[in-house]
Amino acid sequence: xxxxxxxxxxxxxxxxxxFEQIFLEHWDAIYRLLVRMTGDPAEAEDLxxxxxxxxxxxxxxxxxxxxxGGWLYRVAxxxxxxxxxxxxxxxxxxxxAGKEALEVAQEDRPAVLFEKKEQNRLAHRALAKxxxxxxxxxxxxxxxxxxxxxxxxxxxxxxxxxxxxxxxxREFEKVYRALDQEEEA
Amino acid sequence: xxxxxxxxxxxxxxxxxxxxxxxxxxxxxPACQERQNLIRTQVQQAARRLSFLxxxxxxxxxxxxxxxxxxxxxxxxxxxxxxxxxxxASPLVRAGLVIVxxxxxxxxxxxxxxxxxxxLNLFRVQQVVVVPVDFTGMQQLTGNQTLGKQVSDLxxxxxxxxxxxxxxxxxxxxxxxxQQAGFNVRVPQGLTPxxxxxxxxxxxxxxxxxxxxxxxxxxxxxxxxxxxxSINGADVSVTIPASVTVSFGTCPDPxxxxxxxxxxxxxxxGRQYPDCVILAELPTPTVSAPPELNIAQLAQIGLEFTxxxxxxxAAFTQTVDWTxxxxxxxxxxxxxxxxxxxxxxxxxxxxxxxxxxxxxxxLWIKNGIIYAISSLGTNSQQALQLANSLP
Numbered sequence: 001x002x003x004x005x006x007x008x009x010x011x012x013x014x015x016x017x018x019f020e021q022i023f024l025e026h027w028d029a030i031y032r033l034l035v036r037m038t039g040d041p042a043e044a045e046d047l048x049x050x051x052x053x054x055x056x057x058x059x060x061x062x063x064x065x066x067x068x069g070g071w072l073y074r075v076a077x078x079x080x081x082x083x084x085x086x087x088x089x090x091x092x093x094x095x096x097a098g099k100e101a102l103e104v105a106q107e108d109r110p111a112v113l114f115e116k117k118e119q120n121r122l123a124h125r126a127l128a129k130x131x132x133x134x135x136x137x138x139x140x141x142x143x144x145x146x147x148x149x150x151x152x153x154x155x156x157x158x159x160x161x162x163x164x165x166x167x168x169x170r171e172f173e174k175v176y177r178a179l180d181q182e183e184e185a
Numbered sequence: 186x187x188x189x190x191x192x193x194x195x196x197x198x199x200x201x202x203x204x205x206x207x208x209x210x211x212x213x214x215p216a217c218q219e220r221q222n223l224i225r226t227q228v229q230q231a232a233r234r235l236s237f238l239x240x241x242x243x244x245x246x247x248x249x250x251x252x253x254x255x256x257x258x259x260x261x262x263x264x265x266x267x268x269x270x271x272x273x274a275s276p277l278v279r280a281g282l283v284i285v286x287x288x289x290x291x292x293x294x295x296x297x298x299x300x301x302x303x304x305l306n307l308f309r310v311q312q313v314v315v316v317p318v319d320f321t322g323m324q325q326l327t328g329n330q331t332l333g334k335q336v337s338d339l340x341x342x343x344x345x346x347x348x349x350x351x352x353x354x355x356x357x358x359x360x361x362x363x364q365q366a367g368f369n370v371r372v373p374q375g376l377t378p379x380x381x382x383x384x385x386x387x388x389x390x391x392x393x394x395x396x397x398x399x400x401x402x403x404x405x406x407x408x409x410x411x412x413x414x415s416i417n418g419a420d421v422s423v424t425i426p427a428s429v430t431v432s433f434g435t436c437p438d439p440x441x442x443x444x445x446x447x448x449x450x451x452x453x454x455g456r457q458y459p460d461c462v463i464l465a466e467l468p469t470p471t472v473s474a475p476p477e478l479n480i481a482q483l484a485q486i487g488l489e490f491t492x493x494x495x496x497x498x499a500a501f502t503q504t505v506d507w508t509x510x511x512x513x514x515x516x517x518x519x520x521x522x523x524x525x526x527x528x529x530x531x532x533x534x535x536x537x538x539x540x541x542x543x544x545x546x547x548l549w550i551k552n553g554i555i556y557a558i559s560s561l562g563t564n565s566q567q568a569l570q571l572a573n574s575l576p
Contacts, residue, residue, distance in 0.1 A: 020253060027249035036238050045247060049256055056260070123234045138231075142238040147202045162202065163193025166224065169231040176234060 019059075022068050023052055029069075030076045033143045037080035039124075047083060051076040070145075070153030077139045078132075085128040122183075126176040134168035141165055189214065195221040199228055348388040353430065355382045366427040368468050368554065373574040380432040391421040402490070410486050413479060421474045428467035433571075434460030462567060465557045469550065527572045528556065534565055547572060 030051055034044035051072055060071045127135045140150045147161040156164070190198070190207055197203045198211055198221065211217050247255065356362045358381065359372040365383045372378060395417035402410050474480070481502050488498035522535045525547070532549030546559040547568040556575075558568040 023253050023256065024249045027252050031247075031252070033238075036240060045252070045255075049252070049259055052256055053259065056256075119234055120237050123237065126234075138235060139238060142232070142235040144239055147197065147200065158202075159197075160193075162195075162197030162200075163191065166192055166196040166228075169196075169228060172231055172234070173227065 019056060022055070022072075026069055026072050027052075030072055033073065033076055033139075034080050036143065037077075037139065038083055039120075043083065047079045048076065050079060067149070067152045070149050073140055073143075073145060073149075074136070074153045077136050081127065081132060081135055081139065084124055122176055122179055125179050126172055129179070130171050130175045131168075134164070134171055137161075137164055137168045138172060190217045190221075192220070192224060195224050196228065199225055343391050343393050344389050345392070346387075346389045348386055350385045350387040350425070350427075353382040353384045355380055357381075359431075362429045362431075366429050366466075368426070368466075370429045370431075370466055371575045372431055373464070373571050374576055375574065376433060376571070378431045378433055379436060380430075382430050382432075384428050384430070386427045387425040389423055391423065392418060394418075407490055410489055412486065413482055415475075415477045415479060416483065419475050419478050421472060421478070423470060423472050425470040426468040428465060431464040431466070433462045433464075436461035436463060462558065462560045462571065464571065465555075465559070467555045467557075469553050469555055525569065527569060528575060532556075532572070534568070536563070536565060 027048065031044055031048045034047045034051075035041055038044050038047070054075055055068065055072060060068065127138065137150065137154070140153065141161075145153070147158045150156070150161055151158040188210075190203075190211060194203055194207050195211070195217065198208065203211070211221065354365070356365060359370045362370040362381050362383050370381075372381075393416050395412050395414060398416070399412050402408065402412065484505075485498045485502045488501060489495055493501070522533055525532050525534045527547060527549050528551055530549050530551050532547055534545065534547050536545045545563070545565040545568065546557055547565065548555070548557045549572070550556070556572070558571055560568065
């Protein structure tokens, strides 16, 4: 069954309500994910609204494995990654992501804070540069999703997540180190 | 389980995601444990670098209920803007004019003069008036692709182009722009433009087939609106002089496609061109029409079509001097407007809400030139300062 949040039938009021329930249930998590990814609250809100707009406009098929939360995470992750890949905006995100990290960090020693900021900046660059599917997997996992939820969101078998995740982490590390060396040179 | 675990299983075990049989093997297999320790080091490294993805967010986020309100506003805005675009999607609008067949017409001072042996009304824009319109009332037209195409076909078959403006040409300075455009181009003092471009003049004639237009109105469910017979075959000639665009900051390419992309955009466009401000200067276009064409009557029909009640449309029509006014229909919920004093005259400041692709445009007319300052941002004070620094 295809969910249609936009129909004008009498059935639509209950469906529309379910969209609102989904929105209220997942808004915080989606928004927080995008703030962490972009470091920019305004951009995060914009992208989070866009994520729900897509759900409203083209909702996923209902049926076995129907998981609007996973679907939202996946769309939000892709919007966030696309956004940090944007050449024009990447630099300002990196700056803001570093600033965001400083503001949430418990640490208050300047040298440690500076190092953390640099790490975040490089991590953003690495995510933007690496294979998009692997970057997506890393974002989903490190933002706290279980293997089961990741598997549902990406349409994969839960047993494949471990190997794919390890591959993604290795590529991330490789790209991160290369960027680090490139900047030092 | 005797077979050793693969790296993927060992990785899953670190997250507590390995099945029971695998875990049992791991507990009793020193070789697998050793390999897992190596993997653990790699994973811990990545986890440290990606820890920002699970850090607590600052409590500045909009609450879910507030965000839901923003969401509904955005949906309504997009609906209205989409309808607005479909209705007014024509090169004329991009030139800064709103001329809509049968609906609302660009008008100005009627000065009767002989032209090719015929008496025509000659119009010239002298002031700007905004009319808020609820475009959601036009679902029938805009939601119907066939009907939309018929409207587009009617418009394109009704227009004969005499002169095309061509692509904008970048010039070196205000003096060159003045020379090419044929009027005195004003550039704010003390500011260096990032680009000055000139777009050529355009001219076209509109000839309406009243029967076809009425049929479309009927099909869109508005058979209550009856077009006057005077529009049938009436020749309306429009001449748009060359215009000049002066850009400040990093601005999108002046090509139509790029501009359309920006207009379609969400909030990102504003962040992509945060410092872009564009000043457009256009000598008032002239519109000539047969004297028997009752413009006020057509305007009223147009306003009713866009969703106003008959009484509202009649009341508005009476307040406007249709002989000298550029009427800009604005989506009711997607933009606000106010009158402001600018450049020594009264201008109109139009703003789109800040939470969804903020934009503003400041319009005024002085000494026969239409000026418009627009930006993808919220700092409309900047436009007023810029306007008031014109020489």
